[in-house]
Amino acid sequence: MMQRIHALVLGGGILAGAFSGSMALAEGPGDLVGDRAVGKQLSGQCRTCHGAQGFAQIPIAPHIGGEPASYIAAQLAAFRDGAREHEMMSIVARNLTDQQIADLAAWYAGHQVEVTMAADAAAAPEACVACHGANGLHQLPEAPNLAGETNIYIDTQLKAFRSGKRQHDIMSGIAAEMTDAEIRAVADWYAAIKVTITQVD
Numbered sequence: 001m002m003q004r005i006h007a008l009v010l011g012g013g014i015l016a017g018a019f020s021g022s023m024a025l026a027e028g029p030g031d032l033v034g035d036r037a038v039g040k041q042l043s044g045q046c047r048t049c050h051g052a053q054g055f056a057q058i059p060i061a062p063h064i065g066g067e068p069a070s071y072i073a074a075q076l077a078a079f080r081d082g083a084r085e086h087e088m089m090s091i092v093a094r095n096l097t098d099q100q101i102a103d104l105a106a107w108y109a110g111h112q113v114e115v116t117m118a119a120d121a122a123a124a125p126e127a128c129v130a131c132h133g134a135n136g137l138h139q140l141p142e143a144p145n146l147a148g149e150t151n152i153y154i155d156t157q158l159k160a161f162r163s164g165k166r167q168h169d170i171m172s173g174i175a176a177e178m179t180d181a182e183i184r185a186v187a188d189w190y191a192a193i194k195v196t197i198t199q200v201d
């Protein structure tokens, strides 16, 4: 999958939508069909920080409502398996089964996201829009939304990719080239987009 993204990027652009619905992780929770009703029940453990519908309640947590299910599942599995580490999430994810991850991903992915632009979409960071959208909404099922995430969260993640604490084929290389000032500028730009997440039961 990642090779395919690279090929498309090298080819001069991303064919957004070419991936829609076709993504399944090579193995693990991404292969399972999530049950949203079970996911809703399980999300009781997540609400203090991510809200019932995935709208973050604390500045260091991201909005996860309306993210692609494949992305949510992949991140939960990464926290569980230690590939991504965080003092809160590593503990939360530690005992989740693949099925529970699929259920939680199905619940959170199913909510409706709307954005209101604070700036002209034409001014969106050029290096990011192919995958994260000019409005901060994902263009690929393996890329997260950035719209309305706090600048602290975006800044932290880009620096984690840059330092190697968090690793990803595409993002590690992109972040490696960025200065602190550039990171701050893109973080502020995406953070300024206003996001509303409406619960869909």
Ligand code: HEC
Binding pocket: 042, 043, 045, 046, 047, 048, 049, 050, 060, 061, 062, 063, 064, 071, 072, 073, 075, 076, 085, 086, 088, 089, 092, 104, 144, 156
């Ligand atoms: C005590 C607060 C807390 C709780 C409870 C919590 N989270 Fe998190 N979550 C966080 C924080 C903080 C981060 C950001 C981690 C980082 O900086 O890498 C995060 C990150 C995530 C991410 C990664 C999103 C992204 O955009 O990369 C997912 C997915 C997620 N949480 C899902 C869940 C689910 C599902 C639950 C419940 C089973 C849950 N979280 C419970 C605080 C929490």
Ligand code: HEC
Binding pocket: 005, 009, 062, 074, 125, 127, 128, 129, 130, 131, 132, 142, 143, 144, 145, 146, 153, 154, 155, 157, 158, 167, 168, 170, 171, 174, 186, 187
């Ligand atoms: C070719 C596609 C692509 C491009 C271009 C790209 N990204 Fe990403 N980005 C991704 C993918 C895929 C992920 C998910 C990484 C993972 O699974 O850990 C991601 C993750 C992120 C995250 C973590 C968000 C979260 O919720 O945890 C941030 C922040 C981010 N990208 C910012 C940027 C910025 C800023 C730019 C432009 C300078 C950029 N990205 C360009 C594909 C891309």
